Structure formats: C-alpha cells, structure tokens
Amino acid sequence: MILALLALPTAAALAAYFMRADAPRRWLLVLAAVLHAALTAATWVTRAAPVASGWLALDAPGQLFLSITSVLFLMAAGYGVGYLRREHRGARTDFVEGLLFANAPEATFTACLLLFLAAMTLVCVSHRFGLLWVGIEATTLTSAPLIYFHRHHRSLEATWKYLMICSVGIALALLGNFFLTVAASNADGTVVPLILEDLVRSASRLHVLWLRAAFLLFLVGYGTKMGLAPLHTWLPDAHSEAPSVVSALLSGALLNCAFLGILRLQQVCVAAGEAAFGQELLVGFGLLSMAVAAVFVLGQPDYKRMLAYSSVEHMGILTLGVGLGGAATFGAMLHAVNHSLTKAMLFLVAGNILATYQSKSTADVRGVLRALPVSGLLWLTGLFAITGSPPFGAFLSELTIFKAALDHGRVVVAIAYLVLLALIFVGMATAMLQMAQGPADAPARRRGDTEPWLTIAPPAVLAAVVLGLGLYVPDAVRQVLEHAARAFG
C-alpha cells in the first residue's frame, strides 16, 4: 500500500508531463489526488505493512502528517483546476511593475505538483534517515519550479532564495545524518542501521555527544526548511510569490514534513533519554519564531507575506508544544492539523482575493465581504480560526499548549506565549478586517462578480473541518494524535 502511495503520484506526474491537452491533464491531477486520498483513508482502516525491510513504514506520526498532506493536496488539486482555468495563457502584464510575463508550461506545473506530492509522501513514510533526507531534498527540488510558475523576476528571486537557503540547510541536515551514523556505530566498527525502529530499540547504546551534535544539525538543517526563525528568511518570499495554491501546499504540508524530519530524531533522543536536550532548544526556537513573526505581522503591508509570517508563528507554536512535552506535545500534534487546514484555506481564499483585486497590498483591498461574499466570509472565518478564537480548532490546541506550560510551571514561557499570540492577533485582525469590511470599490465589484465554485468549495470544506475540529475531536483522530505525541515525549 505504501508503495502504491508513492508510485501513484509519480506515475501520474510522468503521464501529466507528456499530456498535450489541458482539460484531461487537469482531471488527471484531481484523479490522482482523489486516489491518493482514498489510499490514505484506507491506511486508517487497515494498518499499512512496512515494506523494504522497514525502510518504509507508516506509524502514527507518519499517518498523521500523511493524512494532512493528502487532504490538503486533494483540496489544492480541486482549487488548482479552477485556478488554472482562471489563469489566461500567453504573455500578460504583471500588476506590480507592469512588465510582461508568461506562465510556466502547465504540463510542467502539474507534473511538479504531483512529484511534490510523491516527495512529501516519501518523507511521511520513510523510516530510514537517509531516505528521509532524500525525500525532503526532493520536496525542495520539485517545489522550486512551482514557485517559479509566474515567470517574472520577483518569483525568480523567491525561487533562487528558496533553493539556495533550503539547499544549504538540508546539506547541513545531511551532515547531521552522518553524525547520527557515527553516534550509531560501535567501537568494533559495526553500525546500528539508521532505521528509526532499530535506533529507538538500541537507543541506550548510542553515542550521546554525537547524537546531540546530530540533533543540532537536524534542527538547523530541517529547521531552515520548516521556517524556524532566524532560518525562516526564504519563507515569506516564496509564499508571497508562489501561486496561492502552491503557497497553500508549502505552508500546510511542506513545513509539517520538514518538522517531521526533526521529530524523527527527537524520537530517537527521547528513547536515548536525551529528551531534555532537544526540548530546551525547541522551546527557545518556538518562542523566537513567534516573536519574529509578531514583528513582521504587525503592520505588514502585503497580505500573502502576512500569512507566510503567520506560518512562521505557528511553526513556532508547534516546536514550543513539542518542546514543553507531555500534554503540550498532544496539543502540538492537534495544532499541526488545525494550522495546516486553516492556513491552506486562508491561502486559497487569498488567491481568490488576489485574482479579483489584482493586488497583494492590504491597503488596496477593501470590502471583500461585498465584492466576494463567500470569500469574504471565509476570510473572516480564517482570521478567527488562525488566531485561535473559539469555537475553532486552533483554540483547543493553543489552549492545551498554554495549559501544559502553566501546569509545568513554565510561567515566563506561558506569559510570553500569550503576549505574542495577542500581538499577532492584533496585527492580523487589523489587516484582515480592513480588507474584509468597508465599501467595495467599483472595479473590484466588476471583476469579482462571479466566484467559480471550484475556487470556493475547497476552502469552504476546509473551514467546515476546522470548525468541526473545534467542536468535536473524533476518537480515531484523538488516538492517532496521542500515539504520535507519545512517540515524541
């Protein structure tokens, strides 16, 4: 089943690349997404057996992140069809500087999307650290062309930064892998194979110093990909320049995958009794990321960048949660779900707004509620969902993390956490309310008179799910979350 999960998108990608006509290719995209989602759903029913001598397996964390990825990709695929329909081909003027530019060929775009899915799936299922690395590097390479879909110099710049910074980071993670091997090798030269289960089993025999070194490198390396401050620098550029559907996937799925990379090693550290070492760092990075996000969210003139920084913030919350450990880890897992769904939803809606208003600047957008009633409503829903107000899911997860912080007596952390959340709320509320409310200017009204259902339904579904998760956390989900949380201490 795991192999199928990997093979399906790859095959679809190849097919898509060589398809001439647009319409069938688009539907192939959706079909692949649906099948992938179906397979993922199947793993909830029947445990997927490990393959390739345990290199590929699906444990609770993997299943969790895989499911998030798959759901998001399904939504993104649906939205993407509507998006690609809306994108007229050929050269057109860029609304920022009025230069001419064209889109990348749609075939390449679709193929890369599918390969991107394959890579992320690989990350979720691989239990061999080397393979994990390969997967994460692959996500970078497959997503770079996606960011450069609109071929103008800003997206190119974003792509370049993304490539450069992430490659460097991931190279460091590779070093981390080697250090891990060192840590796993015994005096007689034999080595514990770098498979998660084996490492966890023989964790006590690992060489502590090298394990720590490996963890630091993983943290910096994958942290770069995950967007932890101060390694997040590529993130706002890439998210603001990529097509919204891609931004949604980057923010909702990719960052989680990178986080999974760190978590896998944390899993080993926990087994080796080194949990504390990692947790301290995670708490630090978490708060730092939230703080940096707060700095840039307040008074952010570009709403896609604002969403990107909010992703930095939420990655911070995740790391903080895992760093605090105990109940907070559960909170973090739950928050990963909530954030991914909400953020993806927001990026998709942002795409609609961008298409109608032809501007990424908060100041130019007014009266979305009137020009695009549904999108406007979703936009406000997203505001309250992402800032963790009840009755949305994020409230529960943030509450859990906050409670854990207080229960562990980490008062300073708790206060900082609350203050930063409040600051970011002020920033986002100010910007997003300005956009949603007020009279709609005439051109916006004219352009936005229609909202194609394909660009409305996916975010609407996501919003519904987030609201549902706020009112009721299904038992199956809770169990998976708890298993995952237990793995990471």
Added chain:
Amino acid sequence: MVLLLIAVALLVASGIAALLAQAVPRWCTRCGAGGAMVACTLGLVPSVRVLLGGSVESLHRAWAVPYGAFFVEADALSAVFLLPIFALSGLAAVYGAEYSRGQRRLGTSWFFFNLLVGSMVMVVLARNAVLFLMAWEVMALASFFLVTLDDEQASVRQAGWTYLIAMHLGTAFVLALFILLGRPAGSLDFDRFASSSTSAGLLFLLAVIGFGTKAGFVPLHVWLPEAHPAAPSHVSAVMSGVMIKTGIYGLLRVLAVLTASAAPPVWWGWLLVAIGVTSGVYGIVFALAQRDLKRLLAYSSVENIGIITLGIGIGVLGMSTGRATLSALGFAGALLHVWNHAAFKGLLFLGAGSVAHATGTRDVEELGGLLTRMPWTGVTFLIGALAICGLPPLNGFVSELLLYLAALDGATVPAAAAAVPALGVIAALALIGGLAAAAFTKAFGTVFLGEPRSGAVAHAHESGPAMRVALIVLATACGLIGMLSPLIVPCVGSAIAALSHDSSASVHAEMATAVGTLRTSALVGGGFLALVGLVVLARRRLLSARSVEAAGTWDCGYAQPTARMQYTAASFAQPLTTLFGGLLRTQRDVDAPRGWFPRAASFATTTPDVCGQHAYTPLFAAIGRGLGALRWLQHGEVHLYVLYIALTLLVLLVWRLG
C-alpha cells in the same frame, strides 16, 4: 434545564433559518425575531422558577474536546442573570422586528442577534471552562458582527476593531485565570475549581481585568462608548443592558470560588470600591459631555457598572470584616441594580433608537420638542431617565437605597477598614446621583422639550406599535420593581447566600430590616404619587372656572425668540464640564468672530475618551514603532540569510557542545 437548552437550540436554529431566508425580508424577520421571542419566553419559565426557590438543575455530559465537558447548571446566581437576559432580549427582538424593517443584510443581523442571545445564556449556564470560553467568544464575535453591521462607515469599522481587540485581550486573561483555577484539581469543571491562598490575590486580579474588560471597568472601558452607539439600537440595548453584565457574572462566579476556602483580604473590597467610584464618576462625567445620545447612554452604562461594582465591593468588605449585614445588603444592591439597569438602560437605548429612527439623527443639538410629536417614546424615555437618576418611587431608587443602607451600616461599624470605603461609597453615590440628574435632564430636556433645533425633527413621527410595546413594558417594569421591591428583593436571597457562603435563611434574616425599609419607602412613594394626583386634581378644579390662555414664552424683552436661541445641551452642561475640565480634556475648535462686521463664526467641542486618547493610542503606537525597528532582519540579501544559518549553527555547536 431542558427548557433552557431548548431555548438555546431554538435561538440558534431560528438564527440560521433567518440567515437562509435572507432573500425574503418578511420571513427573515419572522424567523429571527419570532424565534427569539418564543425562545426567551420559554427560557423565562425556568429562570423564574429557580429564583422563586425552585430546585437547581444541572447536566453533565462528556464532550470530545481536550479538557472539555458539556456541563451546564442553572443555580440561583445564574438565574439572576438569566432573567434579564431573556426578558430584555425578547423585548429587544419585538422592538427590532419593526426597527430593522427595510434594512439591508437582515438575515445576517438576526442570525447574529439570536446567536448573541444564545451565547449569553450559555455563558451564564456553563460550568466548564472550555464550554464557557466557547460561549464567551461566540458572544464577543456575534456582537462584533452586529456592531460592524454598517461597516461602510469608517467610524463603525474603527469601533468594531477597538471592540474586537479589547474582547480578545480580555479573554486572554480569563483563559489564564481558568487554567490556574483548574490546576489543583486538574480539571476545568467549575465545581472542581480551587485556589491556594497564595495565588488567590493573583487570580482575583486576573478576574478583575479579564471580566472587567467585558463589563467596562474604567480604564478598560474604552471599547464601550465606541461599540454601543455603532450597533443598531435594539442590539445596543441588549449589549448595554445585559451583555456587559456577563462580565459582572463572571467576576461574581469567580469570587464565589476564591472566597470558598478563606475570607477575602480587605484590599479586594477596597480595590472593587475604588473601581466602582472611578467608573461611576468617570462614566457619568463623560456622559454629561456627550452630544451623541447613544454615546451618552453608553457612558452612563459605564457609570452604572460602577454602581454595581460598588455594591460588590461592599459585599466583599462585609465578608472580609465578617459583617453579614454588610455583605448581604451590598450584594443585594448590586444584583438588584443589575436588573434595574437592564430595565432602564434597555428602555433608554430603545427610546434613543426610536428617536434616531424618526429623526435620522442622534445628535441632541439637532433635536428638541419631540415630546409633542412622539408622546409615547417621550413619556417612556422620561420614566427611564427618572429611574436611572435613582429617583423614588422608581426602581433605580431601590437599588441605590440598598447600597446606601449597606454603606451606612458599614459607616456605623467601628472598624475603619470598612467605614472609610463605606463613606467613600456614600459620597460617590450622592455625587453620581447629582451628576446623573444633570446628565439626564440634559438628555431629556434637549431631545424632548423646548422647540425643535433643526429640520430633522419637523417630520418626526411616533414609532409603530411593536416598538411602543417594548418601550411601555420596560417602563412598567421600572415602575413595578420600584413599588414591589419588598417582594422582589428576597428573590436574590439564595444567590447572595451562594456568594457570601451563608445559609440563605440567615441572609434573609440579615435583609429583614432592609426589606422593612423598602416596604415603608415604597409606601411613602405610593403616598407621594397619591399626593401628586391630589394636587393635580386641586389645580384642575381651581383652573376649571378661570381663564387659561396660551402665549409665547416670556422672552425677557427679545423681539423675536427663535428656536436657535434656546439653551443648547453643551451650554447646559458647561458649568459641570468646566468643573471637571481637567478630567474631560474637552477639545474646542473655535473660529471666533473677527472684525466689526463678522461673517461666519463657529465654536465646536468634542470630548474623546481620555484613556483612549492619552493611554492606549500612544501605547499601541509605541509598540508598533518598537517592533518596526526590528524589521531590518528581513533585508532581502540572500547571502546574509545564509550567514544567519551559519551563525545559528556555530552558536549552537559552540554553546551546546563546546
């Protein structure tokens, strides 16, 4: 309990129905308003039953969210707040059905109105922190959308923003409070809440800030005078009349927990009294300076919250000095004032709504002489105004009398700890009463009496039956509570018992003398009314035979008195506003007449909120600047970004492994 939950469900359902019926305004209103009316009538039954000593019902169900449980209970304290919520919301719905006719986005407004009412009920019923916070935030969001219903106006958007931020920050404090309360027992159910004596002070402060933001304690009130005028009048009535009381409810609920184990320290009472005095005086002084009728009423809500807080403060003092009479009377006054304020503030906001509806303006300087054109609105508004000034024999007087009795009782105890604040309370109540009289004679006098000050009044008409009914019912309530107070006050006895951890029998015993006082003063009030009747009859007899002519007002020798020569509201309040000028910081823009033959000249004063103007705005600006200074981090140079990575790595390696 079942009835209550049905009522909530009905509210939500009818709200959604109204939303779906968006297209057909008539059905929209029928679903929304109708549902609200039915639900409120349903809900009144159990609330009243509990108040009359009915059994306390509770319901505890598991709920699949972290730390959550569907745990609701309707005890006496809840019932005290449920009663006004249902009563006022129902009437507001009746009023709104007519008031909001022909407005855009009717479905949205009814959806959020019913959601607001439902969430208020849930807030009062909830006994689990997660459930409470859910209801609490839904309440905030629903009211936010109602406030920004008319979001084309920049001022409304600004008000909405202020409101939303204030609510969210307040909620953060409540969140921290609940989690700390739940820590000892490891559960967020209210009945498991407990506090160690060490943390009690902190928890109390958290509660005061968190719930005080909702209630509008000065200086946390800044959102209130912005948000309430922005909303449609029936919504303002609900927000001002009952919604901000949920803050008081929360405070009382937490106080009951905090004082369960040990008597509260004296400084709690002092703090509450101080807050009460500040809010009371501040609120009414600013009310005096307003020219927007609804803004004036909003500030007067701050004042009344202050009066309620005075009562709570005295009650707490009574508990910490172990003087049962004091606590009983203090809490009684506070709780009764919660009801009274709901009655007359609701009435006044609805009246203001009718005026705005009929004349299209809320600026008192453009109104005048409406009593003849809108007799019903006028009379009911007058009753409301008299009641809010605490004049006998209306309801406002009753609660203030209770507070006076408590304060006098406190003043007669030897212990200075209780006596000094008690005397402060007396002085404050007296001053507030006097200023309130000034503020509301100004409001009623300039809006309803004299000559019209602008054309806006010319085609003013009395509002329709539905709106009138709501006004009349509320006015009657003001009268009845005033006259029947001896029967009504005992109803809050068991709630007080819950607050002061006392047997309700002893509470009733403590209140016995006070009830006697109320009975006599009610009698005197009745006598007073009778005397009025007699004098009026006598006068009529005298004048019946004689000549009664009509003429112009004695104009002291002016040739042609015009309506514009009337004393304006601003000049009426001027002596007091100058007296409190240091607090008000009124901004004048004067264009003085120049030369021998001056052309145009103008003089305008505006009184923005001091706290907003001189505290919060600068603070937010400072924070913005401070954070803005850090933005160089994202300078766009990729090679330096890589440097960040390198440095982070080196620092970590050297620090953690070196």
Added chain:
Amino acid sequence: MWTDTLLVFLALSSLLLLGSSRLTRCIRIVAFQGVVLGALTLAVHRDGLSVRPLLLAVAIVGIKGVAFPWVLSRVLRAGEVRREVEPFISYNVSLVVGALTLGLSFWWSARLPLPMPPVSSLIVPIAFFTTLAGLFVIVSRRKALTQVLGYLVLENGIYAIGIGLVAETPMVVELGVLLDVFVAVFVMGIAIFHINREFDHIDADRLAVLRDWSA
C-alpha cells in the same frame, strides 16, 4: 597515509578557492575537489578494492568532477558577464578567516571523541573546515554562480565526513543523495540561466526586491 594527503589537498584547495579571483579557476578548483573526493572513497578502503567503492568513486568523480564543472561553465559562458568573483570580503581577509576557521574546526573536533578509531585523525577537522569554507564562500561572494560553487564546497566537506566516518551507508542512499545533489545543482543552473535572462547581471546581491525593510 594516502588519506591524509588527500585531505590536505582538500583543505588547501578550499583555501585556494577563498583566495582566487577568477571564476573559471574557482570552477576548476571545485572540479579538483570532486576528484579528490573520488580518490578519498578508494583510499579509505584499505582492505582491497571491492566493486562498491569503485562504483561510488566513479559516480562521484563523474558528477562532482565532470558534470558540475561542465554545467557551471556552460552557465558562465551563456551569461556574458565579467569573470571576476567580486567578493564582499577581500581575498586577504577571506584567507585569514579561512585560517581561523581551520583552527576552529580543529579545536571543535578535538572535543568530539569518535566512538571508533577513525581512518585518519584529520578527517573530521578538515571536512568540517571545508564545510565552513563553503558556507563562507556563499556568504562572502556576490555572484549567484559563486554561491553555487560555495554550496558545492559545502557539499564536498560533508561528503568527506561521510566517506571518512561512515563505513557502510547503503548504496541506494548514497546514490539517492548524489542524485539529489546533482538535480539540485542542475536546477540551480537553470535558475541562473533564468536570472541571467531576466536581469542583465547575475549578481545575487541585487536579487533583493523582496524584503520587509527599506533603508
């Protein structure tokens, strides 16, 4: 013996890179490092040559020693640009920094006792130095191309550690890694082609439109 020599070559080449001003020469240096790494793979296997290291060595030399330089010089020729490195930090200072970094890596590696006897005591410090040198090149050089070179040096350093310390990484992983790096560089090459087309220059420092701060 052989190993140490190769490692010294590696270190020297990195220092040389820091000091050299012509892009073409930089590319050659990187190519040379690729070859050295290939040789290193063979050298670390004292116990007779088996087929696996041989294959790996060929792959490394092929990719790092031949393919990358070729791609990069194509890029260089395509973009008719000045062939200077144009550093932010002068060559002399760079060299000094390089020396310091070398010292740092020796100091740091002294604090990490290896669990098993290493092939050579130089392996950790020099490989780590190469890694840092690569980072330094990325940070201190202006051209996008030089940054790719820096990335390659970084990669080489990490490789050296991989080869020197890790007795058995499964072939698949090794090749997967190689493949990834290859694709990475290839994509970067493409990116530079595009940069070169969009802009009349390929100086990465002027790729700074996207930012949240303007002086």
Added chain:
Amino acid sequence: MAVVSFLPPLLALAGAPLLLGVINRTKAVVAGRIGQPLLQVYFDLAKLLRKGAVYSRTTTWIFRAAPCVGLAAMLSAATLVPLGGGAAPVAFAGDLVLFAYLLGVSRVFTVLAALDTGSSFEGMGASREVTFSALAEPALLLALAALARQTGSLSLSAMYARIGVGWTTAAPAFALLAGALLLVFLTENSRIPIDDPTTHLELTMIHEVMVLDHGGPDLACILYGSALKLWLLGALLVGILVPIRSGSAGLDVAAAVGGLLTLAMLIGLIESSMARLRLTRVPQFLVGAGVMSAVALLLTLR
C-alpha cells in the same frame, strides 16, 4: 406612631411661609424700612390661587405637572423630618436617603419645566441649578451619614432624638456638621450668598429664573413648595443647633420652632450684610461644604 408625631409636619405646613415673612421683615428692618407684613407670603399664596393661568405655546404637560410634583414631593418629605426631638410620623432606617432623593425629585421636575419653555434664561437657570445641587448632594448626605455614625442609628427621627448626647462627646464634629448643613441649607433654598431671590436681573438668578413662566396656582405651588423646603432643611439644621431634649415633646418642639424663627432672622441678617458670590465661586463654596462634612465624619471615625 403617636399622635404627637403628626405635630412636625402640621407645623411645617402651617408655618413654612411665615419663615419667608420673617426673613423679608428682618431685611427690611435692617435696611431701615417697615417692610411687608409678616404674613405677606400667605396673602401672596391666596392671591395666586385665585388667579387664572397663561401657558407658553412651547410648553407641554411637563410644564404643568412640574409644580404639582414638586409640591407633592415636599409634602411627602415633610412626613419624614422630625422637629427638634419630636419624631416624625414616618421614621425608618435610611429615611434620610429617601428625604434627600425626594428633594431631588422636585428639583428635577423644576429643571425639566424650565427646559420645557425653551427660553434661554430658564435653561441657564436650570443649568446652574443642576450644577450646584449635584455638588450640594454629597455634602448633605455625608453630613447626615456623619450624624448617623455619631448617633448610631439610620433614621432621622432617632438620630435627632439622640443629638444631645452627641454634643457632649463630639462637639467639634457637630459644629462642623452644623456649618456644612448651613451651607447646604443656603444653597438648596437659593439664598444669598448663592442666589439672590429678590434680584431683578434674570441673568444672575438661579431658582427664580427657572419659574419665570409660571403663574397662578402653579406659582403658588412652587412658592409654597420652596417655603416648605426652607422649613424642612431648617428643621434639620436647627435640630442640631438647638439640642434641647427635655423629653416632653411639646417643649422640644417649641424650642425647635423658636430656633427656626431665629434661623430665619439670622438669614435675614446674612442677606442684608453679604453680597451674592460670583457664580464661578459657588462650586468652591459647595466643595467646601462637602469637605466640612467629610472632616466631621473623619473626626467621628476615631
């Protein structure tokens, strides 16, 4: 309640106008005139009651109701106020609050009636009235609270019955109280130095200007009402100043009435010896009164 307890209100009803007469007469005598007869106010009332009425077209029923309400309020207040040691017919804990607020009722209606005419002068008077009464109210209630604390009871009658004891224990406090009450008394009855009832310039009046438009029976109600107010507040003041508590109600009441008449003469003297304060100075005067009663309270706190 004893029959004798109806004495204070009855005396008030009967004697209130007399006080005004006494004041005017004293002023006249000081000014070296013969002046009006002592009973002049009664004649005025009788005359007014025989007249018809003229109403401004601007006014509404408020204008007509106000005098009646005001008078009714004063009449009900009269049932609460003891005379000297003589208890009032209605006495209960906290009746002092009711008393103060009944005064408030009459004031509010007078003000509303003034605003009802739409005349700028009456508006001006109304504005001053609310200002000064808002400041006088705390002084009055604080003073009464101080009495309550001193005598340990919350009902006017009981308080005044025990006044005598107070003088022996806390004389300075009582002196201050009396002072504060005197200031309140002057303000509430709009006498010099707060207000000059006999001036002819509307701009400078407070109370008189508010009733410019009233005539006939309405004016009679107002006149009689203010006379009652004078008597009642005077009774509170005299109750402190003449602490004769022989036990026989008759004697005490007689002493109190004597005290009232003296008070009237005293006012006459004040009015003929002092000038009106500038209106801007009045608030300080009232705040002073408030401070006095506060100090009195703090003295009793020991």
